Amino acid sequence: MIFFHPRMKMNWPLVWITLCLTSTTLVIGGKILVFPLDGSHWVNMKILIEELHLRGHQVTVIRTTDSWYIKETSPSYTSVTLGGESGFDKEFLKNFVAQLIIIQREGKSAWTRFKLELEVTQKAAEMSEKMSKTIVQLLENQDLIETFHKTKFDLVLTDPAIPGGVILAHYLGLPLVYNVRWTSHGEGHFDIAPSPLSYIPLTGTLLSDKMNFLERVLNMVYFGFMQIQLAYCNTPYYSALIKKYIGPEASYKALFQAADLWLMRVDFVFEFPRPTMPNVIYMGGFQCKPAKPLPQHLEDFMQSSGEHGVVIMSLGTFIGEIPHDLANEIAAAFAKLPQKVIWRYVGQRPDTLGNNTLLVDWMPQNDLLGHPKTKLFVAHGGTNGIQEAIYHGVPLLGVPLIFDQHDNFVRIAARGAGKILDFFSMNEDIFFEGLKEVLTEPSYRVNMERISRLHKDVPMKPMDTAIFWIEFVMRNKGAAHLRTESYRLPWYSYHSVDVMLFLAAAVLLILGTFVAFIRLFCFKVCLRKKIKSE
């Protein structure tokens, strides 16, 4: 591995050669320690790891015994399996979505809904507790830590939606790179960049970047509630751990902010424009690639659609079975379309299924979205699917369910590239009208094609950008010159509250002295007059 140590002493001609070499991105076989998050987050981390492997880097992935998607063996990485649990409970998540659908569709009481939310918060706290125990086990495992030290990793790559990789990188004293959209505290930008709540909507509010007064009030109130929730189900499990293993001065939030590089899984074709920082690199759509040819039976099905084309529907990995009556409503609406339909569906076959609809339990989503016959994508609104739709320029009909899915669609709707339906109150007619609108109103396709064009109109592909900057951190042992150290300031100093109070006090003191002087003067004058008159 060839690196240039920042303090390496060189003579001038040698420097000239290194300059030429570094500018051609010379990194041979770096060593990367990855602390990923399971579930859909792993889907995109895996794509990044595969690319790093292809470019000659050695990747070691940390997983737990209860890992769901993260396999123990892979041609792209070697894995280290920790004894503890990740706390990532796929059954709970699937169950939660199923319950949510039932509650919403059957119009159960607000109390039932609240109880479910409480359960989720409880579960999040439980997950934090389990993860924190696993991290302690990891840090206490001196043999493993010793092996990590001996391996001389160049950096830790992590998804900071869980703090494991963040804490480990600091413990090992390694440069830290994020594959990020969320940190443990919420949307990633809120941790690193100034985020005026007047035009930056919080995820969950379903607001856009143009808010009226009441929407801005809602955004602020929501922000307050989020802080309380985080304080309850996140921070307490890690604070003591961090003080013990990182240092008594270390703060949980500042650890996150001290990362060298944030590879953000959005771009400003998708996300609303907002303040950012020099060490935030946008790699939204890095997972997208041109479509490969379809298997013959799918290609035949696509071609059989003629001039009408095909509608694709998928609700992602979290959705197991949907209620049978809802499936019937959806199938009935599809049956009325002149288009053909490919529907990723598990569960009992809907009774109303039309001849035009093909049910599949898995589909090559990217290849279908890139097929010229595809006219519309009915999606739940996970980031991966939306990015693929943007990449291929396919308009969206959104039926968001949980997490950030509705907010993601708010962004798509704001650009006129898709329409949102309420999944829970949906029936055949509403769904059919939605389908018809996006299929027949040309603005949806025109707008989606416009943002697709903008998404691709960048100097470098998002994946190449991501790899360049990961290798940059390897070459330069971090990216200190891109990172402010403002996170070290206490909040009152960061926001200049101390300075303002000081200046206010100074002004008051000067005014006070002035007034006292005037009064003293008047008093003397009055006294003199009095003496004279006496």
Added chain:
Amino acid sequence: MIFFHPRMKMNWPLVWITLCLTSTTLVIGGKILVFPLDGSHWVNMKILIEELHLRGHQVTVIRTTDSWYIKETSPSYTSVTLGGESGFDKEFLKNFVAQLIIIQREGKSAWTRFKLELEVTQKAAEMSEKMSKTIVQLLENQDLIETFHKTKFDLVLTDPAIPGGVILAHYLGLPLVYNVRWTSHGEGHFDIAPSPLSYIPLTGTLLSDKMNFLERVLNMVYFGFMQIQLAYCNTPYYSALIKKYIGPEASYKALFQAADLWLMRVDFVFEFPRPTMPNVIYMGGFQCKPAKPLPQHLEDFMQSSGEHGVVIMSLGTFIGEIPHDLANEIAAAFAKLPQKVIWRYVGQRPDTLGNNTLLVDWMPQNDLLGHPKTKLFVAHGGTNGIQEAIYHGVPLLGVPLIFDQHDNFVRIAARGAGKILDFFSMNEDIFFEGLKEVLTEPSYRVNMERISRLHKDVPMKPMDTAIFWIEFVMRNKGAAHLRTESYRLPWYSYHSVDVMLFLAAAVLLILGTFVAFIRLFCFKVCLRKKIKSE
């Protein structure tokens, strides 16, 4: 010229072709209207224009009859000469620097210094007045405006240190791109990105991004004074003009903020890391290029220096003659060096000049800085010179004089890549010690080479980046998706002051109602007790 209109309707295969085409940066012969600023700012605008011309774009440059550097004819552009004055008074500027040196060296009273500052403020106001009159003349010149409309320019490129181009772009309804480090209101970032004064030093304070409490107070006070100064010598001359020609709702500052793209003439190797925005593109060092071979007599001189190498000195274009006694001190210090010296110097030959020192009235600065024999650059701290020194990795000895020069060197000194001397109190010994320190202490060279390496370790050369984004704005008729519209919010909404007051009032109302209820309840209980006891 081939463009894709955002609302152009296309069928799918055509879209696919356009996607492929746009991603290979297809812009053929755009038309660019440039409203530059004269003086040293023109030096770098000219480099950008030359590159645009090379890449097949037609450039039209607006100048005034009293233009200093901006020539009427050029192979790279056609010019339009306005009748009015730019107000850019080169004689005043040269005179100001000369006076400043005398005042500082001769230890004149603070009052004399203050008078000079007042004169400068007065001059700035005068310049604004002249420029505003010139802009009115331009906007009233219906023939010229008609010609501009007919030419169908793709964008206006301007240096927003003066508002001419900003106003003209809005008047013509054209996309607007900045070649910027300063706007009329100060350092460019302050207009567009959140800028916490707790770690972002104002230019002129000589502070770094790590400030103690008193430095933060100074930064805040300085900010206040700057606002007052701007309100006096800038805004009033343009506000009425803008309301008349752009619209009654238009605000002077918001016009600046509404630009599509900010090509910022810094990078974070030079500038301290700070919040930024998606439509700010960093092109620091875009003017730098590899050294060309020197003229034979200079090459011979360089080679004659042997192993010791050469020191280069230049104080930029604003400095005419420096006081003879100071020139003698400098020359005497140079004479004591084992190195050879090339000194860009005008005026009477110093009496103490050593055999090792070559006086020149002009020098190929970039080629000299890129020469392997060059060991040190003694500079005044203009951005162009500093960027060239960073590009070639030559450590700096700074003798800053005016404007941002001292602050520029604060950034270089913070990285350990140079040392600052006080030009005004400098004598032979101080200057010699400074030269010796930077020449013999290896850390200066090591650090400068490190930042030079970082500067070049980017995915794309700064000039290519600048051109890509200018052409992006042409292709896409702007860059709306990268620009927040938060500048349209009134300040109290932007900072959520209205929301906070509303929430505070709501909390008070709830508390008040609660207290009133309790009091009413107590009152009733007491009343009942009283009745009973009676």
